Each structure stands twice: as C-alpha cells, then as structure tokens.
Amino acid sequence: MGIDSLFITNNKTETLTAVKHWGPETDSSVCEKVFEKHNEAIKANSQGDVLAIDGKDYAFFQSRGEITYIATCNSETQPLMVVEFLTQLHEVLKSYFGNVITEAILQEHHLTLYQLLDEMLDSGIPVNTHPGGLHVLVPPPNLANRLHNAVLGTASGVLVSDQDPTKLLPLPWRASNIKYTSNEVYLDVIEHVDATLDPEGKLLTSAIYGKIEVNCRLSGMPDISLSLSNSHLIEDYSFHPSVRLARFASDRVVSFVPADGKFTLMNYKIRPESKEDKNQWQPKYIKQNPWMQSQTMGGGGPGGGPEGSISAPLPLYIRPQSSFGPTQGRISIVCGTKPAFEKPVEAVSLQVALPSRVLSADPSATHGGATFDDASKTVNWTIDKFPADKTPCLTVVLAMGSEQESNNNNSDNTNNSNENENENALAMMGGRTDKSSSKLQSERRKIKLQETCNVTAQFSVAGVGVSGVKVESVQVRNEKYKPTQGVRYHTRNGRIVVRT
Structure with a gap:
C-alpha cells in the first residue's frame, strides 16, 4: 500500500x-x-x-x-x-x-x-x-x-x-520557536494568460491562471487573514495545507498560519466572463476591472475584434500576414501594445514556426532583434521595450524548396486522370449519369492543406493583473508586532498562439 x-x-x-x-x-x-x-x-x-x-x-x-x-x-x-x-x-x-x-x-x-x-x-x-x-x-x-x-x-x-x-511540531509546516529581528511578509500575485487567436486578432480560446506566492519572515505563531476583491471570478482553486477551507468557502477570506520562508499559498483559475454577468446585480466587494471593461469595446482600435465582442485579455496585439510561392515566400508581422494597459510590456519575444520546405530566411525588424534558426526552422524576434513613436514590424523573406510542391502536383495529376477515366466509364454505361457526374464533381473538390507559420508569444508586465483579483487587506493577528507588508502583481504569458 x-x-x-x-x-x-x-x-x-x-x-x-x-x-x-x-x-x-x-x-x-x-x-x-x-x-x-x-x-x-x-x-x-x-x-x-x-x-x-x-x-x-x-x-x-x-x-x-x-x-x-x-x-x-x-x-x-x-x-x-x-x-x-x-x-x-x-x-x-x-x-x-x-x-x-x-x-x-x-x-x-x-x-x-x-x-x-x-x-x-x-x-x-x-x-x-x-x-x-x-x-x-x-x-x-x-x-x-x-x-x-x-x-x-x-x-x-x-x-x-x-x-x-x-x-x-504544533503545525507540520511551521516550527514553534521562530524569531526574527525584522518581521516581514510579502505577497506576489502572478497571473498567466493562455490564448489562441486568428490572424485578425479574434479570440478562439483563452484562459487565465494565477497563483499567490508568499515570502514570510514572521516571529512566533501569527495568524493571517487575506481579503481578496473579485474573488467571485475564481473558478478552480487549490490551497496550501495551512489554509482553512471552511473560512474561504463561507466568506471568501484566505485564513492561515503561514509556513516559514517562501511557499505557494494558492493556485486558481479565472472563469470566463459572460455578457450576462454585466446585467446582474453585483455585491459591494466586486470592483470593476478597467482592463476587462476596455475589451468590450467594438473593433476599431489596434487588435480589436468584432463590434461588441470580448477580445483576449492580452496587453499586446499581433497581426501576421504570410504568402508562400513555389520558390519564394514572405512573412510580415506587426506587434504593438494595447492602450488600455497602463503598465509597460517588457521582455516580448515572438517565435515564428516556418514551413518545413523553407531553405533559408532573411529576417529584418524595424525595432528589436530578429534571428533565424536553421535547425528548428524558426525565426525569433525579441523586443525589450516598445518605442513610443512607431509600431514595430518584422519582415521575413523566404527561399522555398520546390520538391514537395512537385510531388503534390504529380499526385493531383494522377488523381485527376483517374477521375476522368471513371467519369468516361460511367458515361458509357448510361442510365443515372447525372447523379454519378454530380457525385464525381463533389469528390473532385479536394481540401488542400495550406502552409502556415504559427506565431507563439512571450511577454511580461510588472505591477498589474489582468483578471481583477487583488489583495485588499492583509491582517496579522495573534502577535503584538506590526510587520512590514507588500503586494506585487505580475502578468506573464502562458501559451499564446496566433494561427495564420
């Protein structure tokens, strides 16, 4: 066992x-x-x-x-x-x-x-x-x-x-004789955004995952109560063993005796917001998130989707365009920040996966650095900081191989010749030739796979969270001292894919 x-x-x-x-x-x-x-x-x-x-x-x-x-x-x-x-x-x-x-x-x-x-x-x-x-x-x-x-x-x-x-061990996660000359407790709220977008910026799938990390240096046996705003948005969650589950289920307050040092207090997932939620009555502890409100505006701004739709909660927009010919190809990608995000977007990196028949690539960017990896057939574009006067653009000129295309053409010609032979045979048989010919015409409509260059993105934004979940108050009880407190917010990429 x-x-x-x-x-x-x-x-x-x-x-x-x-x-x-x-x-x-x-x-x-x-x-x-x-x-x-x-x-x-x-x-x-x-x-x-x-x-x-x-x-x-x-x-x-x-x-x-x-x-x-x-x-x-x-x-x-x-x-x-x-x-x-x-x-x-x-x-x-x-x-x-x-x-x-x-x-x-x-x-x-x-x-x-x-x-x-x-x-x-x-x-x-x-x-x-x-x-x-x-x-x-x-x-x-x-x-x-x-x-x-x-x-x-x-x-x-x-x-x-x-x-x-x-x-x-009065508690399995904390000793009873901890003493510090300076009592401090710091929290980091880190949220990751997963999203899949089409070339026009329309949201296909999205999800927000978050976690709260604690760095605790407190003496004695403190009891901490953590109040969260917009906690109704939390759908799935898991806690550190020190958290009292009944307290969170009743009034959405995270109450716990902390472990010493660094540990992950909770992991959570944000449920998707629907249009019906905006028409319902909301309790007082719910505070509007200006970033999510800006996403309900119609298209017209950079990266905006159709009118009245909610686009992905991303701090940047990516618009790729690609064309592939028999021997040459060209890819153009425009990347910029959305004005609703009040904090600067840093450490932006785009990875462009090229088709397998690419022989060579010559990337050039108006801002940042772009390199081509011949082994993995990918172009890496890094932007440390966005300029204020222009939108960065990446252009990649490709040299394409023609072996795969020639093989596809030969197979298409073979299929067409076989279809013509079958059609002539049916015509000679007589009878229900109309239905047979229409069936052949429908079979002749082949779906050809289009070459793509999917784009994956990485970014980091300090000092802001996209979901609206925030730490309202941190109360330390059961001890006489008043510790130093601090809360930081981080927004990072999860898996961001733009399909072309």
Whole structure:
C-alpha cells in the first residue's frame, strides 16, 4: 500500500547515488530498465511518470536536473500519492542543500538524506513532507552542526532531543520557536494568460491562471487573514495545507498560519466572463476591472475584434500576414501594445514556426532583434521595450524548396486522370449519369492543406493583473508586532498562439 523502494540516481552517468527499502527489496537493475524504457518513450513521443517493469512492479520516476528519483511499488497504491511525494522530496532537498541538487551534494550529506527519508516515510507511506516541520526534526547541515559533530563525534543531522517529535511540531509546516529581528511578509500575485487567436486578432480560446506566492519572515505563531476583491471570478482553486477551507468557502477570506520562508499559498483559475454577468446585480466587494471593461469595446482600435465582442485579455496585439510561392515566400508581422494597459510590456519575444520546405530566411525588424534558426526552422524576434513613436514590424523573406510542391502536383495529376477515366466509364454505361457526374464533381473538390507559420508569444508586465483579483487587506493577528507588508502583481504569458 506504499512505496517499496526508492532509488536516487544520476541521469547523466546513470550511477546510483542512494537507495532505501521499506518493503520487499527491489534490485537496482530496475534503474537501467527505467532509463531504457524512458528513452524509448521519448522517441515515440509518449512520455510519462509511470512505467511497468517486467509486468509485476511499477516504477514512478521524476528527473530534476542531473538527479532522477525512482520509486517502485509491487502492490496496489495510489499513483498520485507517489508522484506527489517525489515532487515534494525534491523541494525538501532544495530547502536543505540549495536550489541545485547534484550527486556530489547528496553523497556529502548522505546521513542527513537518510534521516530525512526516515522522517518523511513510515513503512513507505508519506507522513511528514513539509520542509518547515522537517527542519525541527532533522537540523539542516551548517557550520555550527559540523563543528559540534567534529568535537563530539556525533553523526550529522541526528535528532538528539528526547522530547516527543509530535510536541515539537504544533503545525507540520511551521516550527514553534521562530524569531526574527525584522518581521516581514510579502505577497506576489502572478497571473498567466493562455490564448489562441486568428490572424485578425479574434479570440478562439483563452484562459487565465494565477497563483499567490508568499515570502514570510514572521516571529512566533501569527495568524493571517487575506481579503481578496473579485474573488467571485475564481473558478478552480487549490490551497496550501495551512489554509482553512471552511473560512474561504463561507466568506471568501484566505485564513492561515503561514509556513516559514517562501511557499505557494494558492493556485486558481479565472472563469470566463459572460455578457450576462454585466446585467446582474453585483455585491459591494466586486470592483470593476478597467482592463476587462476596455475589451468590450467594438473593433476599431489596434487588435480589436468584432463590434461588441470580448477580445483576449492580452496587453499586446499581433497581426501576421504570410504568402508562400513555389520558390519564394514572405512573412510580415506587426506587434504593438494595447492602450488600455497602463503598465509597460517588457521582455516580448515572438517565435515564428516556418514551413518545413523553407531553405533559408532573411529576417529584418524595424525595432528589436530578429534571428533565424536553421535547425528548428524558426525565426525569433525579441523586443525589450516598445518605442513610443512607431509600431514595430518584422519582415521575413523566404527561399522555398520546390520538391514537395512537385510531388503534390504529380499526385493531383494522377488523381485527376483517374477521375476522368471513371467519369468516361460511367458515361458509357448510361442510365443515372447525372447523379454519378454530380457525385464525381463533389469528390473532385479536394481540401488542400495550406502552409502556415504559427506565431507563439512571450511577454511580461510588472505591477498589474489582468483578471481583477487583488489583495485588499492583509491582517496579522495573534502577535503584538506590526510587520512590514507588500503586494506585487505580475502578468506573464502562458501559451499564446496566433494561427495564420
């Protein structure tokens, strides 16, 4: 009902770094089979986190940098539990040993690693996987611990306290003896926009995903209440274990005892706004978003859609035009910012995927830098900052190959000759020739695939959110101090595709 064996390997050299067994021991040769089947899955373009080994064991694996975590199970268990544990294990190791986990680091601190595995898993079942609580049970390796161990000769990371570990952890994600000289709590509201547009800027599909990240440096055991405006727009959400779900379900207030340091408080998705919502009564806590209001205007502005429609909540517009001939082609893309967005758009990057028969490309841009990658057949256009007096434009002159077109022409000629022979045969047979000829005419209408150059966009906007969800107030209770507070908003691209 849990994890039987855990292997930590170096995926560059495929060498075993650490191994731990809680059930029937699995031979280390399972790692070679995992790497072998994983490489086969990559070639077949069917990657996953679970593999069946020899029809009796299941191997769950995740690669992070040069380290791969492999967990095996030979009995019925919950797959998501194992996948989530491997993800959390990497986060715990980063909190102990730094953001970059290597084989050398794990070998240097192998005693601390095995202590963590003993605390995180009980008979293969995850019991304590939060870094805040583990720091109390297993002290992180530092200079003071090393000197203490060198003098007394004790093992690094061993818990020498005779107290009950459950009493040391009133909350699994936070220790009870945290003290700071300066108490601070900062929040980052980060939203990503996914959208698919046609060449005229009309919205095909769109979605907004967001998350709230917290950097907490508070002493004691504070209790924080977070009030959000326009929280009715949140459709799907997931919270940190510290959040009280009943409080949010009743009055939409995020109430929690924070973990120490940086953590993700919540992830959410914004439900699409319909025209019926604007005609309904709205509570007082709902505040109008000027950016979303500007999207209801009719076309006429740059990047605007049809009159009365709601276009994508994007801070920029992209208008591509392309034409491909037998031996030459040309692509023209105009990119600019929308006036409703009050903050500057930064770090704009466009990737133009060219057809496969492109031999060479000569890109030129009126602003920014444009390069052509011959291996991937893509043109990269970067704009650090938009100019105030003109709209940037990219022009790409293409040299096209004619082999594919000649093959298509030969196949079309063959199909036409076959259709003519069938039509003459039916005409000689007599009878219902009218219906047969009309059927042949309908079959003759072939749908030819048009060559495209899809455009994907990346951007970043600091200081604003597109959904209208904002932090109204942050109240810290249960402590006498008044901490320093701050909230920042970020809008970034998700998957932005413009179809041509």
